[in-house]
Ligand code: SF4
């Protein structure tokens with residue numbers, strides 16, 4: 001490469017805006033169809049357990065507190081989930097959806113990887129059952 005060409009490449013590189021983005025200082029808007037963290041509408045859930053049975057990664061557990069009274073909690077493992085959305089497709093009652101905003105799920109410790117959903121009393125019952 002001739003010195004003149006190399007020099008002009010260096011100068012143009014110095015004057016050009018960087019192509020890289022300053023993540024996480026700058027964040028791009030995410031597309032609506034991005035599959036981020038799973039969310040569950042426990043009030044609409046019938047407790048059929050299809051989401052848990054069909055999950056290929058065993059990332060969701062439906063915890064039945066009282067089936068007659070429709071008292072359930074859900075345990076979701078963000079670190080096992082492969083974000084396939086199979087559970088969302090399987091749920092005939094529209095209780096599950098994947099957030100397009102919540103996708104930054106990395107953590108230096110494992111606690112945030114297990115998420116409990118449900119009303120407060122049911123989540124407490126599920127946690128108490130786990131502690132037994
Ligand atoms: S598939 Fe839907 S209705 Fe059935 S247990 Fe899962 S969330 Fe509830």
Ligand code: SF4
Nearest residue numbers: 055081082084085087
């Ligand atoms: S998105 Fe896929 S891997 Fe994640 S909980 Fe649903 S079925 Fe399981």
